[in-house]
Amino acid sequence: MTTEIKRSQETHQTLWDLSVPGRSGIRLPNSDVPEQALPDASLLRDELPLPELSELAVVRHFTQLSQKNFSVDTNFYPLGSCTMKYNPKINDVVASTPGFSAIHPLQPEETVQGALELMHNLQGILQEVTGMPASTLAPLAGAHGELSGVLMIRAYHERNGDSKRKIMLIPDSAHGTNPSSASMAGFDVVTVPSDEQGNMDLKALEAVADDNLAGLMITLPSTLGLFDPGIVKICGIVHKAGGLVYGDGANMNAIMGRVKLNDLGFDVVHLNLHKTTSTPHGGGGPGAGPICVGEKLVQYMPSPVVERQGTAGQETYKLVTPPDTIGALSAGHGNFGVLVRSYAYLRALGADGIRQASGDAVLNANYLMKRLKHVYYLPYDRTCMHEAVFSGKWQRVEGVKALDVSKRLIDYGVHPPTMYFPLIVEEALMIEPTETESKETLDSFVDVMIAIASESTKSPEVLVAAPHNTPVGRLDEARASRQPDVRYRA
Numbered sequence: 073m074t075t076e077i078k079r080s081q082e083t084h085q086t087l088w089d090l091s092v093p094g095r096s097g098i099r100l101p102n103s104d105v106p107e108q109a110l111p112d113a114s115l116l117r118d119e120l121p122l123p124e125l126s127e128l129a130v131v132r133h134f135t136q137l138s139q140k141n142f143s144v145d146t147n148f149y150p151l152g153s154c155t156m157k158y159n160p161k162i163n164d165v166v167a168s169t170p171g172f173s174a175i176h177p178l179q180p181e182e183t184v185q186g187a188l189e190l191m192h193n194l195q196g197i198l199q200e201v202t203g204m205p206a207s208t209l210a211p212l213a214g215a216h217g218e219l220s221g222v223l224m225i226r227a228y229h230e231r232n233g234d235s236k237r238k239i240m241l242i243p244d245s246a247h248g249t250n251p252s253s254a255s256m257a258g259f260d261v262v263t264v265p266s267d268e269q270g271n272m273d274l275k276a277l278e279a280v281a282d283d284n285l286a287g288l289m290i291t292l293p294s295t296l297g298l299f300d301p302g303i304v305k306i307c308g309i310v311h312k313a314g315g316l317v318y319g320d321g322a323n324m325n326a327i328m329g330r331v332k333l334n335d336l337g338f339d340v341v342h343l344n345l346h347k348t349t350s351t352p353h354g355g356g357g358p359g360a361g362p363i364c365v366g367e368k369l370v371q372y373m374p375s376p377v378v379e380r381q382g383t384a385g386q387e388t389y390k391l392v393t394p395p396d397t398i399g400a401l402s403a404g405h406g407n408f409g410v411l412v413r414s415y416a417y418l419r420a421l422g423a424d425g426i427r428q429a430s431g432d433a434v435l436n437a438n439y440l441m442k443r444l445k446h447v448y449y450l451p452y453d454r455t456c457m458h459e460a461v462f463s464g465k466w467q468r469v470e471g472v473k474a475l476d477v478s479k480r481l482i483d484y485g486v487h488p489p490t491m492y493f494p495l496i497v498e499e500a501l502m503i504e505p506t507e508t509e510s511k512e513t514l515d516s517f518v519d520v521m522i523a524i525a526s527e528s529t530k531s532p533e534v535l536v537a538a539p540h541n542t543p544v545g546r547l548d549e550a551r552a553s554r555q556p557d558v559r560y561r562a
């Protein structure tokens with residue numbers, strides 16, 4: 073009995089391992105129709121191997137599997153640049169309202185006016201938050217927004233007969249999706265270095281800003297968690313050379329309600345609604361990466377854009393295609409369920425709430441930075457924004473890597489921070505607490521980080537072998553994502 077209990081809870085038995093011939097979780101009623109002969113054997117499939125189990129065994133199996141998941145609903149999740157804030161459940165309730173969840177993208181527009189109104193209103197809020205005059209909700213993720221943004225920049229230069237502009241500048245701290253998007257759109261990527269403070273090196277920027285320049289992709293705040301005070305100058309240099317500025321707004325959680333990106337000189341910016349506006353994410357989606365654009369790019373936006381027509385009290389909403397559009401990005405109109413959650417979140421907060429959320433996010437990150445900077449090396453010792461990037465350099469002296477610190481955190485019930493990114497920080501540990509965590513949670517996280525730092529000198533072998541209390545230890549992550557094998561073979 074004991075072994076059986078242990079077996080089902082601690083090992084990785086499949087339903088087939090638990091199967092007992094003849095056991096069943098269902099009982100079908102006696103047939104009350106005449107029996108019919110089966111079709112010709114060539115039309116029948118082989119024996120279907122299904123596990124035979126009681127209902128209780130199935131429920132336990134899946135419940136136990138679900139408990140092996142790490143989630144923001146169970147534990148602290150300071151995964152830098154991913155903004156793993158709490159996802160209010162009311163957003164899910166709103167999104168599952170049948171008027172939103174039971175409609176189809178090909179339904180006639182007059183039958184989905186409410187959904188279109190929501191999309192139109194969301195466009196409006198995002199325009200207000202970014203200060204940009206137009207937007208579309210079509211991109212399905214941050215990287216998808218980037219791709220549409222750089223395709224629009226390409227369309228703009230081509231229309232101006234300026235197609236020799238092939239250079240896309242990208243800072244050395246950038247997220248990997250930035251150079252990928254630029255090269256997918258046919259640009260040659262040139263890296264701009266950061267200076268000692270972590271800001272963009274303006275001299276280096278000026279040196280490469282010539283008439284081959286298509287544009288610059290810049291993240292604000294940067295992936296070092298820093299607000300570059302030279303941002304207006306940077307945009308000015310790019311514009312003077314005839315280029316456009318793409319803003320990666322995935323880190324908008326630090327500045328929403330506080331900075332108008334249009335005024336800084338951005339021509340297009342994407343937002344990561346799944347990060348900033350609290351919709352569940354992880355494991356590949358779904359997400360939403362709307363783009364907000366300045367005057368120069370409005371005509372190139374991907375379709376659809378939701379427009380309001382008619383007079384007050386008699387408004388109707390329509391899906392429209394901008395005149396010089398780069399095209400549609402997907403079969404539907406965007407990840408609608410994410411858009412509904414996002415709208416619910418933004419309306420619940422209101423303008424003051426949005427401003428307070430970004431303020432609290434920055435406050436929480438600075439609190440962690442101040443409390444931890446004597447224990448972990450802080451490469452850029454200045455006020456941070458939504459996240460603080462530490463380095464595991466001091467711990468490496470003992471043979472302990474940032475990876476080991478991260479794996480040990482799992483034993484303490486904390487999700488690892490983002491590691492080894494940005495690439496310009498050695499042994500990087502990028503910590504983003506978000507605004508939804510309490511001071512008590514932040515304090516216990518600090519205690520854990522201090523305990524791990526002390527273990528790294530007293531018992532480094534414990535860290536190197538961590539995690540110790542998870543169903544599986546260290547996985548071959550690269551192979552898991554390149555050759556995923558999620559099929560059961562009997």
Ligand SMILES: *Cc1c(COP(=O)(O)O)cnc(C)c1O
Nearest residue numbers: 153213214215247249320322359
């Ligand atoms: C998350 C992130 C992205 C990519 O967003 P996805 O939705 O994962 O495609 C791009 N840039 C930065 C800075 C990010 O943090």
